Amino acid sequence: MGGQEILVISSHREATHVVVTLVGELDMGGTEPLAAEVQNALSDPTTDALEIDMRGVSFADSAGLQAILAAQDTTQLAGVAFRLVGVSPVVSRVIHLAGVAHLLLPTAEDADSS
Amino acid sequence: MSPAPRRGMWIGTDSTGRSQSVAVDDVFRHEAFLYAGEGDFLAGTAAFIREAVAAGEQILVAVTAAKIAALRTVLGRDAATVQFTDVASLGRNPARAIPAWRTFVDRHRGVGRRLRGVSEPNLAGRDPDELVEWRHHEALLNEAFADTAGFWLLCPYDMAAVDPGLIDRAHDTHAVIDRAGRCSPSQRFNGAAATALFREPLPEPPAGADVHEFGADELGSMRHIATRCAVAAGLADRATDVALVTGELATNSVRHGGGRGVLRLWRQATTLVCEVRDRGLVVDPLIGRRRPADGQVGGRGLWVVNQICDLLQVRSSPSGTTVRAHISTDGGAP
Numbered sequence: 512m513g514g515q516e517i518l519v520i521s522s523h524r525e526a527t528h529v530v531v532t533l534v535g536e537l538d539m540g541g542t543e544p545l546a547a548e549v550q551n552a553l554s555d556p557t558t559d560a561l562e563i564d565m566r567g568v569s570f571a572d573s574a575g576l577q578a579i580l581a582a583q584d585t586t587q588l589a590g591v592a593f594r595l596v597g598v599s600p601v602v603s604r605v606i607h608l609a610g611v612a613h614l615l616l617p618t619a620e621d622a623d624s625s
Numbered sequence: 626m627s628p629a630p631r632r633g634m635w636i637g638t639d640s641t642g643r644s645q646s647v648a649v650d651d652v653f654r655h656e657a658f659l660y661a662g663e664g665d666f667l668a669g670t671a672a673f674i675r676e677a678v679a680a681g682e683q684i685l686v687a688v689t690a691a692k693i694a695a696l697r698t699v700l701g702r703d704a705a706t707v708q709f710t711d712v713a714s715l716g717r718n719p720a721r722a723i724p725a726w727r728t729f730v731d732r733h734r735g736v737g738r739r740l741r742g743v744s745e746p747n748l749a750g751r752d753p754d755e756l757v758e759w760r761h762h763e764a765l766l767n768e769a770f771a772d773t774a775g776f777w778l779l780c781p782y783d784m785a786a787v788d789p790g791l792i793d794r795a796h797d798t799h800a801v802i803d804r805a806g807r808c809s810p811s812q813r814f815n816g817a818a819a820t821a822l823f824r825e826p827l828p829e830p831p832a833g834a835d836v837h838e839f840g841a842d843e844l845g846s847m848r849h850i851a852t853r854c855a856v857a858a859g860l861a862d863r864a865t866d867v868a869l870v871t872g873e874l875a876t877n878s879v880r881h882g883g884g885r886g887v888l889r890l891w892r893q894a895t896t897l898v899c900e901v902r903d904r905g906l907v908v909d910p911l912i913g914r915r916r917p918a919d920g921q922v923g924g925r926g927l928w929v930v931n932q933i934c935d936l937l938q939v940r941s942s943p944s945g946t947t948v949r950a951h952i953s954t955d956g957g958a959p
Binding site: 517536538539540570572573574576577601605608609610611614 | 841844845848865868869872873876879880916917919923925926928929932933
């Protein structure tokens with residue numbers, strides 16, 4: 512794990528599309544900041560797609576995945592499309608072990624192939 | 626005497642045939658088959674399997690690859706409808722066995738027929754902690770399938786090869802004991818053995834263990850300490866697993882164990898032991914052995930840990946919770 516211990520969250524908007532970028536290690540500490548970032552993106556009624564970019568995530572545990580699942584739920588309940596991209600093999604393994612691959616990875620695979 | 630076998634468990638003691646001697650259809654029948662040598666194993670297990678095949682019952686046989694091959698030879702065409710699983714594919718951690726049986730039971734129950742299983746791990750060369758946890762697993766099966774009527778699980782124990790203490794303990798965890806085809810109810814069977822074991826404290830950690838106190842702000846540093854410790858202990862290729870296990874255990878303490886905990890790390894033969902203690906109380910002895918449901922928020926931590934580590938020991942009582950994960954140089958998730 513050469514990654515940053517502290518998770519850094521940033522987002523940028525391209526028209527109606529928001530990309531939330533995560534860099535560092537995703538654990539329970541990421542739950543509230545990620546929820547706030549997603550809430551902020553969804554507060555703009557023109558937002559019609561939200562993407563979480565995980566390329567910079569060097570580590571994730573089950574609490575971190577829970578934060579992603581919560582972001583996915585919030586986004587989809589708001590009627591906004593959700594995508595997870597840049598899932599590294601180390602994060603993908605945890606997604607499989609936690610039994611949430613069917614919830615999180617179809618989106619990522621679609622995104623990878625596009 | 627331990628609690629009597631449950632209602633319907635036992636009818637008469639004079640018959641020698643398994644299928645005639647016991648009514649099983651309203652309870653989970655957990656039976657230890659004590660055998661001596663390969664020939665005994667094959668004869669007893671093949672008879673059990675043939676009864677299932679003849680009755681059109683689903684049967685899953687989880688034994689070593691060598692025993693699967695031998696059973697296939699003995700069974701011939703009768704093997705066609707039998708589901709075999711090489712126990713090695715489940716990995717060393719016995720906590721992965723109950724979810725596998727749960728999957729089998731859930732897939733086939735409800736057709737109005739009995740379900741059968743045969744479960745024999747490869748216990749050769751296992752250390753004392755692994756034997757304790759296998760016994761714990763046997764006790765937990767009674768909790769996990771207490772309400773699964775018609776599930777008959779046969780657990781062969783090789784009297785010539787398995788630790789005599791473990792065979793002795795099988796009388797506590799199995800309601801029925803089968804010796805050379807003669808079944809009798811275990812006089813010592815205790816359906817609540819798992820709860821008692823769960824409350825028993827683990828042996829004290831060694832004095833030389835690395836000790837670190839943590840709270841919510843130290844989760845990352847605990848993972849990094851664990852990573853360095855894994856590398857120093859010669860487990861560089863499992864350093865990510867050690868970090869993940871440590872993070873999951875420490876997160877549980879922060880979320881459910883009073884917000885804080887103590888991490889200890891030590892080397893034990895070819896294993897790195899990662900222990901987390903906190904002041905919380907876990908009431909469910911099956912924690913980490915139930916496959917998480919889709920909509921479930923949280924509760925995946927010990928499940929994930931069980932998929933990674935080679936042995937997990939969980940003990941909890943009102944004085945606190947101790948969780949010990951063993952990660953071996955020669956192990957790994959399947």
